[in-house]
Amino acid sequence: MKLKIKAGQNSAVLTADPTWKVRDLSSHLSGTLLDGQSITAYRYGFPSKSVAATSDISLQDAGIKANEQLVAETSSTGQSLANSTALNVASSITSTLSESRGPTSEDKITTANDKIANVYIENVGEYLILRNVPDDNSCLFNAILYALTGSFKWPELNLRHIVAETIQGNPATYDEVVLGRPIDKYCEWIEKSESWGGAIELGILSDFLGVRINCFDVELGSMMVFQNEKDVPAKFIVLVYSGIHYDCFVTNRQLTETKTNDKGNWTTHELEIVGSCDELVSLLQKRNYTTNTTTFRVRCLQCYEVLIGEMGASKHAESTGHYRFGEVN
Template structure:
């Protein structure tokens, strides 16, 4: 079995013969020791595969969840793997203290001295509803509110078949309404255009690859609030402000993701600085030129459009990037 690995430190193609061991065991005992440059003494906290990337079960047998040719994206914790010669009680204490420090250092964020706040990127789950979930989070709503947002979009499109015709939608009006109502259908510019009118918001979509701000708004409604979405090529995250830099659930309850237009100059100034940091971390995917292979029928597809169409036509959702 040959698999392709991507980590924050680089890429590698790895050959494996043992597939009956747990994923976590194989990575810890086989892959990490032989590919030190990918791990830099950091431990694996999540492994994602498919398109869009989704976490795989680290406790499952490798052969049950990973196939030959898969591309795997590694998410690493900042702490150094514990020394097996250190007493267990001391290992736990050191890991806990280190993890707290890492949380402060590795959360994508930037300080805004003007308002004594941090501007923080909040990761939204990779579940095909990321755009809707990001907007729900910004509004202070739970993620299941995203289904209400889908209903708003579906109703607007169904009531205006002239504006939202087959040419604009790429499919019939009825078919699109049915499709966008499903929780695994991706939202984009059409949905943003509808929601900003309903919510009376300006939505700034920050494209990491292009390095620019794409402003969505209904100028006739003169919105008084705005939100900033981060778009990495295949995924939406959200920017928030918080006086505390933390990923603790209690601290995150103070997140503010919808701001008055009056604060837009300073928020966008620091959003642009955070954008440059994300570019340095290569927090992006080129959705137009990247090639993926369907791992169910092995067809090679180009870009997000090709992968999406193939998924809709065939029901195949397991993709891996093609080596260049």
Template sequence: MAGFVLRVKTKSGQKIVNGLAPHDKVFQLKAKLAELTGVPVAALHVLSGFPPKPVNLDATDATIERIGIISGDTLIVEEKQIMFRSNDFGRSHIVDQESFANAPGVLMRKVVPADNSCLFTSVGYVLNGKVDTSCASFMREIIANAVAADPDEYSEAFLGRPNADYCKWILKADSWGGAIELSILSKFYGLEIAVIDSINAIINRFGEDQHYAQRVFLIFDGIHYDPLYLEPLDSGSIQTIFPTEDERMLLEAAQLAREARSSRQFTDVQKFTLMCIDCKIRLNGQAAAQQHAKDTGHTNFGEVAA
């Protein structure tokens, strides 16, 4: 069936799948995706829909249409890690059940590692319901590819450095993510990302103007990002993705921002002290660290006692 076409997003860019039909088997789809992306069949992790949800590829003898994939769908293909630590697996994860959306619960923070990739780990958590630090490299490549593909929008004036230099920088494991990276990930995953700023008690919403159907929440304390999830009072399943029309969750997030500020759950980025790991110079505040990075190219910093 020549008219059956799938779009595929991978860390190396967007691709098109031709040569399949709705009645073809899932194992044929897996073989095609492996061929197209270079990801081994056993390591394929495929997401589809809005918000992106995992596609069940285990029923290899089922037809493609049987697992809910239709012509024109966009598939996000990632390479899953074969080896996991026992505590890497997340809890049962609900993203869009209406009966759950109105259930009583508490918006809570999930603490993720402070390893310079906390933003990416946090986004991975709200998408998949588990802490998986390996997703950072994939997201860094998504961002680098998006920036490299549009040098006019992502100019040196916008990025604070030449486009090519930024792309090399963001791929490094010790480079911190922020507003630019959040806006790109919001667009890539088709989700509004609402970030609670506990310094100023405000919510910054990335993708708000795109009218996405789904929203996720992160909290930022000036240095570190963590994901937020709804802990229900009467269920063992958490929820991390919410309808954008759900004003209740926005109100709860705003309240959480006020509480975090009043209890000083933030780092004053103007006063905290960093050390450049490369040259051992102490720097006072985020602005000084950013200027040092621009002057020297050093990007490896650690927080130290003042």
């Protein structure tokens, strides 16, 4: 199977056997690709999963599929990302973007207000703006709600419950293999306000709401599309995933933080809007709008234990029932 390996600004296509161990990958990569750095982990999938570069698990058992893109985390990138520990990505974007005042013409980024990440879409006559979603463990659901309704809270539309009911009503589609746990356990888990949503939820909600969800992964620099392929929706929204948090894109004639007249869903100008989103995501990549979910450190706010990475936090939550985490500086 073909795999695309990305390391920093370099990339290569590798023909691999599904039975290879993950640790075998490094020996097949050229020194030019790695630029003298050693690989510590690989990130892949959506939302991103991570596996240690020294792991003895096979590629197929790790869930790495043909034509997958793997982002290699090297000893240097791992250290720089670990130092960021940016759990509250939504609030940190302001300071991150203001570090570079006045973009180059190559970026085409407007800085009439350098606190707002934006691109001006000439053909549409509006600004494309990154709207930060509250970091409350429901950012995926709130990003969808804001894009569709202009509000982060909509009591009449319980998205978590919609997901749970859809899964329960379609056990052949959403079985234990897909969910990673028994159906009843998954449904119980996703209805908790502390649980994070991902690709499963995006697919279900796209179908239920009749909207195409275009979602950018900043780390991978790629976009995933969630929609009903048999009944392609006319309406679309655009989300952005930083590695641990979801925000959304809107358009507005005014470049303002007040959110008045924000529009987060559209039926026209998809090519221009998505293209501008891609430009803005490229800027976010340059300005480290990502969180390394393998190495960031969090503290449990219930027992104060310090944990390493998303896996550490997930295991702690499963074993203790503690779901409230905070940033470790």
